[in-house]
Amino acid sequence: MTHAPSSNAAPVLVLGARGFLGGQVVAALEAEGRAVRVPPPGDLTAASEADWARWLDDTSGVVNAAGRTGGSLTELTRANVLLPAQVLEATAQTDVKLVHLASAAEYGRTPEGHASREDDVAAPRSPYGASKLAATVLIEEAVRSGRVRAAALRLTNPLGAGLGAGTLPGRAAQELARAAREGAATVQFGPLGAQRDFVDARDVARAVLHALDSDLQGVVNVGSGQARPVRDLVEGLAQLTGFHGEVLEDAPGSPRSGDVPYQRADLSRLLGSGFTPQYTLEDSLRALLDLSPESGPRDHSAPSSVH
Incomplete structure (x- = not known):
């Protein structure tokens, strides 16, 4: 289906439009008055060449926000x-640009204090990271050979409205909001010392549009460029929900956090292309809690109560 735009521009094909990040991309495109085309529900890997030709006909770009974060190897x-x-095979038959959502999980374990660069050796520590890296390598080769125009955006940890409880931030938002309502004395989590580069999902969507409309190609990091303990995120959520009890860290830890205790992206390529992140961590937490769904970006010069 194609969402009606307020302009006559050719639509952007968005794969995974019904997911967390895909929905953010659709919202950003439509906010700019751009048309969006979404394939019908179903297994996209079962689509025929004719299906892809039809979906790509008269499009101005393709965004691949589809994928899985868990499941079997298959x-x-x-x-x-x-x-x-x-x-890639389908877009190689056209002149449209592809923007693919890759993952910082492709980098694997990095030394504390190191900001991962796009040319760092990738050594993923999970089947998910390995599967994402395989796609990125395919895209890099297709770009190098001139078969396609494409950018693989290596995202850090996106935060925002609609993030599910299957993630620690999503679960923390739900549990802390419930604990605040019920006046609970404690909320229990695993160890919260792992450091992560959190990025607002709206900045991810903005970066997607920027990549579609710019000369960026190949691998490009997208994040905040800051490493924060996950504890900061939980404490910020507690403050915003009004939870005044104790946050315990005595539940079993996540193997994923233990495998990668530190994450931070080097944003030199992205910033050098003219893109600037607009949203703060507090903005992201408010969106995650749905406290201000219509709010815009904060002034980065203004003090924030979430550290």
């Missing part, structure tokens, strides 16, 4: 490798 490979490969 499921991860099908969603995170096979689908991007098919998208």
Whole structure:
């Protein structure tokens, strides 16, 4: 289906439009009056060449926000490798640009204090990271050979409205809001010392539009450029929900956090292309809690109560 735009520009094909980040991309496109085309529900890897030709007909770009963060090796490979490969094959028959959402999980473990650069050796520590890296390598090769115009945006940890409880931030938002309502004395989590580069999902969507309309190609990091303990995020959510009890860190820890205790992206390529993140961590937490769904970006010079 195609969403009606307020302008006559050719639509952007968005894969995964019904997901957390895909929905943010659709909202950003429509806010700019741009048309959006979304394939019908179903297994996109089962689409025929004719389907792809029809979906790509008269489009101005393609965004691949589809994929899986968990599942069996077969499921991860099908969603995170096979689908991007098919998208590459289809876009190679056109002159439209592809923007693919990759993941900082592709980098794997990095030394504390190190900001991961796009040319760092990638050594993922999970099947998810490995599957995402495989797609990125395919895209890099297609760009190098001149077969496509494409950018693979390596995202850090996106935060925002609609993030599910299957993630620690999503679960923390739900549990702390409930604990505040019920006047609970404690909320229990695993260790919260791992440091992460959190980025607002709206800045991710803005970066997607920037990549579509700019000369950016190849791998490009998208994040905040800051590493924060996950504890900061939980404490910020507690403050915003009004939870005044104790946050315990005595539940079993996440193996994923233990494998990668530190994450921070070097944003030199992105910033050098003229893009500037607009949203603060507090903005992201408010959106995650749905406290101010219509709010815009904060002034970065203004003090923030979330550290």
